[in-house]
Amino acid sequence: MTDSPPAGSPPTDAPSPEAAQAGRPYAPGLEGVIAGETSLSFVDGANGRLLYRGYRIGDLVEQGTYPAVANLLWSGDWDPGHRLATAPVPPGVLQILRALPTSTKPMDALRTAVSAWGANQDLPWPATAGQARALTAFSPSALAAFSRLRAGDEPIDPDPSLDLVEGFLYQLTGTKPDAATARALDAYFIVGAEHGFNASTFTARVITSTRSDIASAVGGAIGTMKGPLHGGAPSEVVDQLSQVGSADRAEAWVREALAKGERLMGFGHRVYRAYDPRAAALRTVAEGMTNKPEWLQLAIEVEDVALRVLAEKHPDRPLKTNVEFYAAPVLMGVGLTPDLFPATFSLARHAGWTAHVLEQAGDNRLIRPDVNYIGPAERDLPR
Amino acid sequence: MTDSPPAGSPPTDAPSPEAAQAGRPYAPGLEGVIAGETSLSFVDGANGRLLYRGYRIGDLVEQGTYPAVANLLWSGDWDPGHRLATAPVPPGVLQILRALPTSTKPMDALRTAVSAWGANQDLPWPATAGQARALTAFSPSALAAFSRLRAGDEPIDPDPSLDLVEGFLYQLTGTKPDAATARALDAYFIVGAEHGFNASTFTARVITSTRSDIASAVGGAIGTMKGPLHGGAPSEVVDQLSQVGSADRAEAWVREALAKGERLMGFGHRVYRAYDPRAAALRTVAEGMTNKPEWLQLAIEVEDVALRVLAEKHPDRPLKTNVEFYAAPVLMGVGLTPDLFPATFSLARHAGWTAHVLEQAGDNRLIRPDVNYIGPAERDLPR
Numbered sequence: 001m002t003d004s005p006p007a008g009s010p011p012t013d014a015p016s017p018e019a020a021q022a023g024r025p026y027a028p029g030l031e032g033v034i035a036g037e038t039s040l041s042f043v044d045g046a047n048g049r050l051l052y053r054g055y056r057i058g059d060l061v062e063q064g065t066y067p068a069v070a071n072l073l074w075s076g077d078w079d080p081g082h083r084l085a086t087a088p089v090p091p092g093v094l095q096i097l098r099a100l101p102t103s104t105k106p107m108d109a110l111r112t113a114v115s116a117w118g119a120n121q122d123l124p125w126p127a128t129a130g131q132a133r134a135l136t137a138f139s140p141s142a143l144a145a146f147s148r149l150r151a152g153d154e155p156i157d158p159d160p161s162l163d164l165v166e167g168f169l170y171q172l173t174g175t176k177p178d179a180a181t182a183r184a185l186d187a188y189f190i191v192g193a194e195h196g197f198n199a200s201t202f203t204a205r206v207i208t209s210t211r212s213d214i215a216s217a218v219g220g221a222i223g224t225m226k227g228p229l230h231g232g233a234p235s236e237v238v239d240q241l242s243q244v245g246s247a248d249r250a251e252a253w254v255r256e257a258l259a260k261g262e263r264l265m266g267f268g269h270r271v272y273r274a275y276d277p278r279a280a281a282l283r284t285v286a287e288g289m290t291n292k293p294e295w296l297q298l299a300i301e302v303e304d305v306a307l308r309v310l311a312e313k314h315p316d317r318p319l320k321t322n323v324e325f326y327a328a329p330v331l332m333g334v335g336l337t338p339d340l341f342p343a344t345f346s347l348a349r350h351a352g353w354t355a356h357v358l359e360q361a362g363d364n365r366l367i368r369p370d371v372n373y374i375g376p377a378e379r380d381l382p383r
Numbered sequence: 384m385t386d387s388p389p390a391g392s393p394p395t396d397a398p399s400p401e402a403a404q405a406g407r408p409y410a411p412g413l414e415g416v417i418a419g420e421t422s423l424s425f426v427d428g429a430n431g432r433l434l435y436r437g438y439r440i441g442d443l444v445e446q447g448t449y450p451a452v453a454n455l456l457w458s459g460d461w462d463p464g465h466r467l468a469t470a471p472v473p474p475g476v477l478q479i480l481r482a483l484p485t486s487t488k489p490m491d492a493l494r495t496a497v498s499a500w501g502a503n504q505d506l507p508w509p510a511t512a513g514q515a516r517a518l519t520a521f522s523p524s525a526l527a528a529f530s531r532l533r534a535g536d537e538p539i540d541p542d543p544s545l546d547l548v549e550g551f552l553y554q555l556t557g558t559k560p561d562a563a564t565a566r567a568l569d570a571y572f573i574v575g576a577e578h579g580f581n582a583s584t585f586t587a588r589v590i591t592s593t594r595s596d597i598a599s600a601v602g603g604a605i606g607t608m609k610g611p612l613h614g615g616a617p618s619e620v621v622d623q624l625s626q627v628g629s630a631d632r633a634e635a636w637v638r639e640a641l642a643k644g645e646r647l648m649g650f651g652h653r654v655y656r657a658y659d660p661r662a663a664a665l666r667t668v669a670e671g672m673t674n675k676p677e678w679l680q681l682a683i684e685v686e687d688v689a690l691r692v693l694a695e696k697h698p699d700r701p702l703k704t705n706v707e708f709y710a711a712p713v714l715m716g717v718g719l720t721p722d723l724f725p726a727t728f729s730l731a732r733h734a735g736w737t738a739h740v741l742e743q744a745g746d747n748r749l750i751r752p753d754v755n756y757i758g759p760a761e762r763d764l765p766r
Contacts, residue, residue: 026417029592030752033416034409039758054759063764078765092482096495099478100502108502111599112479115498115606119483119491197754203589203603209412210582210610216494220586220603223498227593229749366612369413371580375422376437381446382461 026372035197035367036205040073040355043196048274048320052194061281066165066189070136070351073194074129074358086158086167087137089113089145092120094155097142102150106143106343111222113142118215126361127214132354135214140164140347144171147340165189168347173335180289184296185334187285188327191278192345194352200224204353208360209367221353222346234345235338236265237328247301254302254309264306266325275320282326293333299326409755418580418750419588423456423738426579431657431703435577444664449548449572453519453734456577457512457741469541469550470520472496472528475503477538480525485533489526489726494605496525501598509744510597515737518597523547523730527554530723548572551730556718563672567679568717570668571710574661575728577735583607587736591743592750604736605729617728618721619648620682620711630684637685637692647689649708658703665709676716682709 027033042051050057053072060069067084071077089097096116100109117138123131145155148171156171166182177185195201203224204217224230244253257264269276283303286296303321311318331341410416425434433440436455443452450467454460472480479499483492500521506514528538531554539554549565560568578584586607587600607613627636640647652659666686669679686704694701714724 028419029748029750030413030416030418033413033752034755035413035752036411037755037757039756042756042758049761051758051761054762055764056761059764080764092484095482096479096499099475099482100499101475104502108498108598111602112495112498112502115491115495115602116479116483119487119495196756197752199589199593199749199751202750202752203586206582206586206589207603207607207610210607210613212606212608212610212613215491216603216606216609219494219498220590220599220606223595223599223603224590224593225595226599227590227595229747230593230595364612365412366582367412367585368582369416369418369580369585372417372420373422373425373579374420375425375434378425378432378434378439379437381438381442381463 030369035202036360038196038356038359039076040352040359041194041196043271045269045271046273048272048277048280050191050195050277057191057277058281058284061187061190061285064190065163066186066193066348066351067163069190069193070133070164070355073351073355074132084133084137084164085160085162086141086144086164086171087134088158089138089141089155090117090120093117093142094145097146097149097155100146100149104146104150105226106146106340107222107226107346109146110139110143110343110346111219111226113146114139114215114219114222117142118213118219123213123215125211125213126364127208127217127354127357129358131214132351132358135218136350136354137164139218139350140168141171143340143343143347144168147172169334177334180291181293181334184285184289184293184330187282188330188344189348189351191281191323192327192348194349194355199227199230200349201353201356205356205360206367208357209364211361211364214354214357217357218350218353221349225342225346225349234324234328234331234341237324238332238338240265241295241298241302241329241332244298244302247298250298250302250305251309254306258309258313264310264319266303266322266328267306267310267319269320269322272320272322276322278323279321279326282323282330283321286326286330293329295329295332296326299329413752418585419743421579421739421742422459423735423742424577424579426654428652428654429656431655431660431663433574433578433660440574440660441664441667444570444573444668447573448546449569449576449731449734450546452573452576453516453547453738456734456738457515467516467520467547468543468545469524469527469547469554470517471541472521472524472538473500473503476500476525477528480529480532480538483529483532487529487533488609489529489723490605490609490729492529493522493526493726493729494602494609496529497522497598497602497605500525501596501602506596506598508594508596509747510591510600510737510740512741514597515734515741518601519733519737520547522601522733523551524554526723526726526730527551530555552717560717563674564676564717567668567672567676567713570665571713571727572731572734574664574706575710575731577732577738582610582613583732584736584739588739588743589750591740592747594744594747597737597740600740601733601736604732608725608729608732617707617711617714617724620707621715621721623648624678624681624685624712624715627681627685630681633681633685633688634692637689641692641696647693647702649686649711650689650693650702650704652703652705655703655705659705661706662704662709665706665713666704669709669713676712678712678715679709682712 583604
């Protein structure tokens with residue numbers, strides 16, 4: 001690095017970079033800065049509340065479906081009978097999925113599919129609820145097609161009689177899921193649909209703010225969610241549940257892990273100080289299943305032990321269960337492999353991303369922060 | 384929209400959304416908020432200065448090349464002899480470009496190509512200068528290949544003896560450009576390489592901040608730049624120059640346009656109050672060409688007239704020339720069609736985007752602002 005000004009750099013009459021920037025607020029990482037307004041969701045970490053347009057997440061899981069919740073986010077209207085089936089993958093996009101190496105990471109495949117979907121059509125400004133529906137219906141088919149292609153199987157066309165989440169499972173596995181399995185994954189999709197200005201949603205809004213299109217916004221959001229700091233690593237919960245192995249070993253395993261100073265995966269959350277309401281909603285669904293998948297049964301039992309032991313160890317402020325803890329056994333329980341978890345999370349978040357695109361486009365203002373220059377002062381090029 | 388709380392919505396003990404958010408700063412569009420630090424460029428609008436790592440943009444155009452400037456941004460080192468040729472398009476990505484409809488917008492094609500490039504390899508965290516070089520060298524070949532494919536021509540392999548910008552023109556047209564043409568476009572690439580925290584660069588940094596990869600970041604940036612509010616519409620300058628037609632009609636045309644209350648394209652800038660230093664650098668290159676393309680000759684003459692007339696009309700604060708005014712005739716002059724302008728701008732900005740990715744990854748902190756909830760208060764679902 002040759003970043004210091006060379007000897008003989010001439011004085012300049014213009015103000016220094018520092019002087020030009022004095023007095024403006026510096027907010028690294030934008031922590032605590034309110035970058036916009038939303039009517040879509042309220043994340044109330046202190047009280048363990050998550051509301052979509054005012055409705056409690058637990059009620060939405062109990063009484064709704066993912067299509068009804070997506071429609072609520074897009075339109076503001078609650079219609080519990082609202083339906084949305086998966087959409088066919090356009091032939092040109094399918095050709096692109098076939099051209100990807102079988103070793104492609106599912107998030108890269110989904111990002112490329114969404115970009116190609118956008119390339120295959122006009123997406124006029126401003127984005128519409130129709131565009132949001134179409135993209136949300138497309139992506140599950142694209143991910144299912146890629147998942148089959150990489151295994152050497154042919155993609156399966158959508159069955160328009162199935163709702164979005166069961167349709168996704170059908171196109172993934174070739175078998176129509178039983179009602180309880182579809183219900184469990186649908187609940188996961190509902191709790192994953194929306195969560196305020198996380199980094200991926202914020203990316204979608206910045207992209208939209210230049211009057212770009214919904215495929216650009218969602219493609220950027222998928223790229224953002226790909227990063228491990230986005231939050232959530234359900235596959236680590238799977239590793240942990242694998243290590244526990246069976247319910248009767250849970251107590252010994254948890255005590256041993258904590259004694260060794262290891263972190264219990266699936267407990268504690270950046271925002272939620274109380275019990276994560278998404279975890280509670282998923283547990284309720286799990287408990288209501290007559291034939292629980294083995295993974296869910298194990299998770300329920302491990303959670304009970306872990307909460308008891310954590311409360312013993314930290315009676316003043318025990319760690320509470322977070323959404324990852326139940327996301328993992330639901331995803332495993334419906335037959336997904338861990339390398340599909342992030343892309344499946346992205347499918348669920350399509351409702352929120354696209355709703356934020358609509359909200360941003362509806363009252364648009366370019367999102368463009370400033371930056372503090374801390375590099376070398378003005379200087380001549382070395383001769 | 385059914386956004387008002389239904390009658391009978393129960394009172395709740397939890398604080399209202401408003402109370403939970405009181406006292407935090409609200410910065411719509413993040414205007415004036417400093418979201419981070421950079422050593423890469425200093426945009427000094429008041430004084431018409433643009434510095435890349437302390438070096439004046441005019442000096443860099445005069446004494447450097449795009450590869451040398453890109454290397455300066457990536458490494459901090461000034462090596463005027465630094466070379467970078469275009470890279471071959473991997474066969475899997477070429478197959479994807481062939482699968483795109485010929486009607487695909489070049490920005491959509493470039494975004495999809497970058498996503499597919501990322502899908503075809505591992506891009507381990509943190510991003511490296513090697514990754515930045517590889518992506519910056521790939522994209523011109525991909526855009527040139529798509530441009531040929533949509534016209535029914537076969538893509539042309541890179542000629543490793545050519546530097547990046549001449550290589551791009553060669554792969555686009557099939558003919559090696561003369562030195563003056565290559566020099567003019569190289570100057571355009573240098574002035575377009577970097578410009579602080581514009582919306583696309585900010586997007587690249589938000590994506591990187593989750594520890595995602597460089598292809599995700601640059602794909603998101605391309606999607607952001609696609610929006611017309613990103614700034615710059617050189618194709619409108621082309622329309623204007625077409626209407627003027629010839630230098631002897633310039634004065635009459637400009638006076639008539641202003642009399643009709645029309646806006647002169649290519650004058651005035653959000654940030655630069657003085658003469659845009661990028662326009663000055665491009666004009667200097669244009670003036671030094673022995674055989675100026677007709678478009679550049681016309682632009683020089685129209686600018687002289689327009690500045691004189693604007694100063695007559697607004698003697699207190701005449702509008703100054705901005706970079707678009709010269710970007711347009713340079714891009715037309717080297718033979719690009721207006722629908723390739725935004726994607727060519729994106730190629731130039733690859734150096735800055737990827738340098739910001741490296742800078743963000745080198746001292747990373749998640750970029751995640753807050754949002755103000757303005758939706759309905761907690762309520763029950765209608766039964």
